[in-house]
Amino acid sequence: MTMAMTTGASAGTTLGASAAEKGRYFGAAVAVNKLSTSAYTTILNREFNSVVAENEMKWASNEPQQGVFNHSSGDRLVSHAQANGMSVRGHTLLWHAQQPGWAQGMSGSALRNAAINHVTQVATHYRGKIYAWDVVNEAFADGGSGGRRDSNLQRTGNDWIEAAFRAARAADPGAKLCYNDYNTDGINAKSTGIYNMVRDFKSRGVPIDCVGFQSHLGTSLASDYQANLQRFADLGVDVQITELDVMTGGNQANIYGAVTRACLAVSRCTGITTWGVRDCDSWRGSDNALLFDCNGNKKAAYTAVLNALNAGTGTPTTPPPTTPPPTTPPPTTGGCSASVSLNSWNGGFVASVKVTAGSAGTNGWNVSVTLPSGASVTNTWSATASGSTGTVRFANVDYNGRLTAGQVAEFGFQGTGSGTGMTPTCTAS
């Protein structure tokens, strides 16, 4: 008697399921206010297993006034993703565009401090919830120079990008940290400039995990699209297609299919995101650049992507990241304890402080920190500081003073000079 055996991988019937069979994600940029449109959300939930906020996690959106953060739309997207088993890409911590007016008018160390504070606070807010952050977006110039784009951020010093990556790592050690750009869809002067930066970061231990290729494409695809992804992967970073959309026309389906095959052929290409769901959701207006038409029907481009996903082989060598294990709170008895983690750069630092309530809980707390000489506090969040040099006392604000036994509150401060060697002491009331 012969046994019938089932062999071969099953073919996924949605983009997300099929990508997942290949160890990857398939995502869409989401306009958060459309989550209440059922025609939109039906497609999103059926087809995609990753999301990114189209605008709502940008600087102008979530820090409209300096130090005043609004994460309501971003939080809404994260909740939707969590409820539907989707991963979240974070877009974007720093960019020359879509900055709030207050930042556009800043320069020098004031802007640098504000930018690093933004990175720290936003990445801290979303800690443990983001698969990958576009830490820096579009910092390289178009054209043949291969150099940086001029911007207010660039004018704070060439090291602004690495300072941002270090601050993001300190704030959310579990998120993959990406550099993201466009017109990098092949080996060209711009992609080579970025390649050289990534190689330099890797050699100096600047924390970078991935490079995003926006891939806003026209009517043809560079023949070395895959080779370009591969050369970045060979530097030891993941690569992701982060904002894919393709001009309509005879080639649209072919280009979508080719991009998908290129990603699957590069073992460190961990996923693809299209920049929207339906053609009418797209920022590209009449280009009809996406996989679903305005009525929500699947286009030929959709079929090309799905077929390419189902035909693909291999899984990324790096597994999707898991939420980092919670750090064990320091032992406490009555009172409270505090620990500090530091993210430093030449001339400044951001300190993140964890306050853990002892067995009796707290009604309020005070943390004293003695700063090294020459250091001073320039900015504090989620606590009120008295003094700025020498011994500085940080008191809880009204929403984070009351802690049950073992509960943790977090606050932070930014300083100039060196913050190395600070030992906080905590007193509960």
Ligand code: XIL
């Ligand atoms: C676009 C959004 O889609 C638009 O709604 C907004 O008006 C402008 O920004 N590169 C990026 C994205 O990194 O953030 C941009 O998104 C598209 C180009």
